[in-house]
Amino acid sequence: MAKGRNNVVLFPFMAQGHIIPFLALAHHIEQMGYAVTFVNTPLNIKKIHKSISPGSSSIDLLEIPFNCSDHGLPPEAENTDCLSYNLSLRLLEATLTMELPFRKLLSDLIDAGEKPVCVISDFFFGWTADVAHEFGIFHAIFSGASGFGMACYYCLRLNLIHQGPGNVEIFLPDFPEAGRFHVTQIPFFMLVAGEDDRMKKFQRKNLPKWSSSDAFIFNTVEDLDRSGLSFFRRKLRIPVWSIGPLLLSRRDTSREATSSLEKCMEWLDKREAKPVLYISFGSQNTISASQMMNLAKALDASSRNFIWVVRPPLETDINAEFAAEKWLPEGFLQRVHDQERGLIISRWAPQVEILAHNSVAAFMSHCGWNSVLESLKNGVPLIGWPVAAEQFYNAKLLVEEVGVCVEVARGTNVEVREEDIMEKIELVMGENEEGKRMRRRAGEVKQVIEAAMRDEGDSKGSSVKAMHEFFAVANSSCYLN
Numbered sequence: 001m002a003k004g005r006n007n008v009v010l011f012p013f014m015a016q017g018h019i020i021p022f023l024a025l026a027h028h029i030e031q032m033g034y035a036v037t038f039v040n041t042p043l044n045i046k047k048i049h050k051s052i053s054p055g056s057s058s059i060d061l062l063e064i065p066f067n068c069s070d071h072g073l074p075p076e077a078e079n080t081d082c083l084s085y086n087l088s089l090r091l092l093e094a095t096l097t098m099e100l101p102f103r104k105l106l107s108d109l110i111d112a113g114e115k116p117v118c119v120i121s122d123f124f125f126g127w128t129a130d131v132a133h134e135f136g137i138f139h140a141i142f143s144g145a146s147g148f149g150m151a152c153y154y155c156l157r158l159n160l161i162h163q164g165p166g167n168v169e170i171f172l173p174d175f176p177e178a179g180r181f182h183v184t185q186i187p188f189f190m191l192v193a194g195e196d197d198r199m200k201k202f203q204r205k206n207l208p209k210w211s212s213s214d215a216f217i218f219n220t221v222e223d224l225d226r227s228g229l230s231f232f233r234r235k236l237r238i239p240v241w242s243i244g245p246l247l248l249s250r251r252d253t254s255r256e257a258t259s260s261l262e263k264c265m266e267w268l269d270k271r272e273a274k275p276v277l278y279i280s281f282g283s284q285n286t287i288s289a290s291q292m293m294n295l296a297k298a299l300d301a302s303s304r305n306f307i308w309v310v311r312p313p314l315e316t317d318i319n320a321e322f323a324a325e326k327w328l329p330e331g332f333l334q335r336v337h338d339q340e341r342g343l344i345i346s347r348w349a350p351q352v353e354i355l356a357h358n359s360v361a362a363f364m365s366h367c368g369w370n371s372v373l374e375s376l377k378n379g380v381p382l383i384g385w386p387v388a389a390e391q392f393y394n395a396k397l398l399v400e401e402v403g404v405c406v407e408v409a410r411g412t413n414v415e416v417r418e419e420d421i422m423e424k425i426e427l428v429m430g431e432n433e434e435g436k437r438m439r440r441r442a443g444e445v446k447q448v449i450e451a452a453m454r455d456e457g458d459s460k461g462s463s464v465k466a467m468h469e470f471f472a473v474a475n476s477s478c479y480l481n
């Protein structure tokens, strides 16, 4: 496609939870008639290239140079999905060295007569606003996280003072609408972070840069996430739009992925009358070995059908083979197989398609925002088990404001009893008043989401209108004069 002034540059951080919503945004923008240049590091671009079906998209994939060994990263470690927390942090810090190559990339596009109408970058890349402005290009930040989750995270990162022992309640003076937080809702390393904490240092430089951007767009729905969006409107004083949920399906066309999809769909098709619990902790998180053992015991003792995406527990190498004999109860795999009750999938499952299947009745989730949207879009209530980042606040929003979730545990260093897990599963899936209410509410939320995405003639939902408003502003910005 001839790009001219129709070009939109998208630049996500190198983590699946970031790349996936950016790809969904890329497809959406492409359908609106824009040309898309999707920027990332060489190995991620290679992977993304495989996931875009040939012939079905004209998204231009553009490599930004990046060499892992220059940053003390293992070879080929360009994505957090193969890195421990500490190395993921190193990858994040390494993105600060991309300023020069990103400047060159924009300059080359302009020289080729493809000056972007806007740059939409990750919330970790606050510095890109200044670079875009140097070239007179409109800049926006796109968040695949919720407004509420980001608002809590923003306040805590900028203002949380080291908590003394015994202080179990936390209040965010800048964001009173969020209510009170229990200390267990704040990731431990955030609570104890001193001034030399690397993530704190990174964010204290990055977050203030957000107000240099021209707009903030969120992959969320206005009616479900009002308080967080209002927070950013008053705090950053730039336009904030909610344009979601933009979701990506069939993102991997490799042979293994296709066979895993077929296997899951076939298995789910056979369980039409018996509701299935889907369990996953997202693209990069896992739980501790003892938590994993207790979760398996609860599933063993319960009569529920389930699909569980397993990953080696926290204490082991994230890239290790899954050793069921070490981490699951003896005979567990054989029993669930014989009872035709459970499907265990190692590492990666076709989640979007699983959650869209009629047989799936509940989702035990770490409450990453993509997972939440994928669940609610299908009216599936959640059993929340947040483990990191803004997942704790997403769970709070879903429990206290939206009413579609019950929490089963918080974090990876707490003991989670088998009985408590079973109780929460029955609460959400069983024939009790609370379960019925939650499932009904999840059905209503599904309708709220459909209404936000409605695009029929003059009848346009809030997210569709927001996307049009965003481009109207970007197109008329003074930078294009």
Ligand code: UDP
Residues within 6 Å of the ligand: 016, 017, 018, 020, 280, 281, 282, 283, 284, 285, 309, 347, 348, 349, 350, 351, 352, 367, 368, 369, 370, 371, 372, 374
């Ligand atoms: N995902 C998937 N299969 C898996 C695990 C994750 O397709 O086995 C996808 C999931 O559908 C979602 C994304 O990875 O789109 C995870 O994003 P989320 O925000 O939920 O969590 P994160 O991985 O960023 O913590």
